[in-house]
Amino acid sequence: MIIHLDLDCFFVSAERTRIPQLKNKPVVVCKSGDNKIFSIEDTQSVMTESVGGFNGLMQHKKAFHGFDKDAWKKEFVDDKGRVHGIVIAKSYEAKKHKIKTGTQLRDALFMCPKLLVIPSDHLFYQLLSTKLKAFLKTKIPILEQYSIDEFWGDLKGWVKEEDTYAFIANLQKEILEKFDLPISIGASTSKWIAKLATDFNKPYGLTLVKKEDIKTFVSLMPVESFPGIGKVLQQKFKSYGIETLGQVLESQRLVCGWGNIGKDLIARISGEDNEAIINHRDRKSIGISRNFHTTSNRDEILRRSIILARHLSHTIAKLDVHPTTYYFQIRYENGLKSKASHTIDRPFSESMYRELTIATIQELDEYPHYGVHQLSLQVSNFVTPTQTKTFSLLHVEEDEKSKRLNEKLTKLRDKYGVDIVRCGVEKQNNEPKA
Secondary structure (H helix, E strand, O other), X not given: OEEEXXXXXXXXXXXXXXXXXXXXXXXXXXXXXXXXXXXXXXXXXXXXXXXXXXXXXXXXXXXXXXXXXXXXXXXXXXXXXXEOOEEEEEOHHHHOOOOOOOOEHHHHXXXXXXXXXXXXXHHHHHHHHHHHHHHHHOOOOEEEEEEOOEEEXXXXXXXXXXXXXXXXXXXXXXXXXXXXXXXXXXXXXXXHHHHHHHHHOOOOOEEXXXXXXXXHHXXXXXXXXXXXXXXXXXXXXXXXXXXXXHHHHHOHHHHHOOOHHHHHHHHHHOOOOOOOOOOXXXXXXXXXXXXXXXXXXXXXXXXXXXXXXHHHHXXXXXXXXXXXXXXXXXEEOOOOEXXXXXXXXXXXXXXXXXXXXXXXXXXXXXXXXXXXXXEEEEEEOOOOOOXXXXXXXXXXXXXXXXXXXXXXXXXXXXXXXOOOOOOHHHHOOOOOOO
């Protein structure tokens, strides 16, 4: 059997492990732009394990001083009294007030006046997820982390099928006792039916779907309930009058006619996909991005780009990967965006990447009269033992010096923090004073 584990409203549950008075209360965890990274003051940051999804590897430390129900105002209320920030997690008690992930905090407070607001602490969540993963590895031989709060496990050859329910029930109980984290678990003979089983019975649910019961289990479920069926496919099914997963299977000839997407979908819904649990995936890309209050100051935008490049450079050095493709994107206040990518056949170095970032951001800024609210940097196409590439010989001596410098920088930052060595321009606060 394959099992899928999904922590119930994880960020809220994580906060409840250290703030018990949040239990059984309407709670939201909120996030605003992470401006600590752009501070001219040195801040402590920690390199964490990858926890899947879009969670960054580099996180800034946040001091925890216990719970103060008004502390959130320092982060989410500006000097004019305006509330900003968005909900990234909500308790089931808050969900009853129709608060959703992505709801603006100001709207959530109107919807639920007794709402308790917690500023997000991603380092805490990632470290807790990492501890849970280490525990799960002692219980499940093959484990795949899908996101910060979701895992798949392969029990075949480890737990007899007839013992599966007892195993997941005991595992659910152990996780609650050891970590104080409620978790829902689904089990079936395939990955995606196991995940569907988890989603079907939350919170703190246990659902086992045997192979012979899959078609009955999915038959009346709405199309949009199946993981991976987005809005485009939903509209396509709607145009054919297909509303349930059972009707999707009945329309197999039609759906398979859509090519590999349709064939893969039929296989997943019928539990015949045979997708393996993968406990390690080669890294395809690494990125860093930040949203912030819109600024029109081009010197400040360039300064922030250099800071992001420094953080990403340290991550690349720590992971010991060697990218050859570099991606940059600017998002403007009116929804416009500008992006570019470069392929460079040179060994990676922080100095080379910084120069590339400066040149690219300046060239990329196609709308200088508009304010900017997001910067994104990403690297990919890594050179590996199996994917080799011949680097240019034009900069051999320079690249060798940069390599040695990179190694020394990494050791310094490991010991004293990623902010210990910066460019001079990073210490210049270009933001206008209020």
